[in-house]
Amino acid sequence: MNSIIPSKSILKSLSYLDSTPKLSIPRKNHHHQSNRSQICTIKSIYKHESRNFSVGSNRADWQSSCAILASNVVSQQSTEKTDGGNADITSINGVHQTLDLVPVQQETNLPKPLSITDLSPAPMHGSQLRVAYQGVPGAYSEAAAGKAYPNCEAIPCDQFEVAFQAVELWIADRAVLPVENSLGGSIHRNYDLLLRHNLHIVGEVQLPVHHCLLVLPGVRKEYLNRVISHPQALSQCELTLTKLGLSVAREAVDDTAGAAEFIATHNLRDTAAIASARAAELYGLQILADGIQDDSSNVTRFVMLAREPIIPRTDRPFKTSIVFAHDKGTSVLFKVLSAFAFRNISLTKIESRPYRNRPIRVVGDASTGTAKHFEYMFYVDFEASMADPRAQNALAEVQEFTSFLRVLGSYPMDMTPWSPSNRDM
């Protein structure tokens, strides 16, 4: 095996292992407890009693080790205006159609999504884990939060950017982020968000997604002249919609459950939403067609994000996610991939993302920063824990070939067996 001596920074990253209490995410529960009491509004968050969030110095060590491991890059900045990482309200059938989601408040006790103005630093909270997600109750991200953390308080946010900031400002403990789908592939904008923020991936869940076509009670297929949903949901159901004779306009909105809520709030009898059965229940809609995804094995992968990384372990399967870029050299990608191949480390994902116009601040040994433009960012997930010397050696080698390297997280793999008949949502 072509192994190299771990660098100082990697040795430092090992030092926390013996001295730090083991942290891990709670065991996953297949039966998502999706009752409303799990969800709290921002008001109720503020009511919680305070809690002492002390962070051990050894954990801080691990964090700084990760930073050192991430080559000489300590931070990255984007000069372009951040757009919140939200899905665009785009055209689906070639026609640009912006759906104006007027925030009409329903007579309901469902929590209102957080918005950017709600984000002032919060007092400490009670013991329940608070998980921020983008969307409104009934969204698949809420279900993913419930699967990862069965007794959590799921906190709806109106944008992904808000979910990230909720964690950064201690309003929430975790954020949940969909990153890829078995039909639609990677959700690129969310990968960009991972890079713009400094949160750590601490877990993943794979959620079988079961889409329903929802309408107001009494509405028939013939009345419909548009279908609205999250762009991923629209593309996952495209063939089935056509087979159902629904060659009507498609319009993209921020989240599936938000589409259902919009129909209910505006009493739209000519519009259907693609969303979960739970969204139908919450917003008083009727399920016109069930299981309308084009492929029955439709699974979305979500990652859980936290302010601190978890302690990687080797007693169960772990995955590690990294992002890197290079500005010189030949065959860099080949060399990086061989660092894993030589050590028999399987890759579960490799993704390139154009990054030409977005400088990253690269800081040298003297902490002097220079803004660098990279053509591409490469995202790689591999099946090994950062506590595994093979992964440490592989990354030390990757560091040699790259000018930017960041460990996004090392976390337990979601090993949940699932089948098309599993109906989580």
Ligand SMILES: O=C(O)C(=O)Cc1ccccc1
């Ligand atoms: O809009 C939602 O409900 C989400 O959580 C995003 C999403 C959309 C479609 C499939 C999986 C996740």
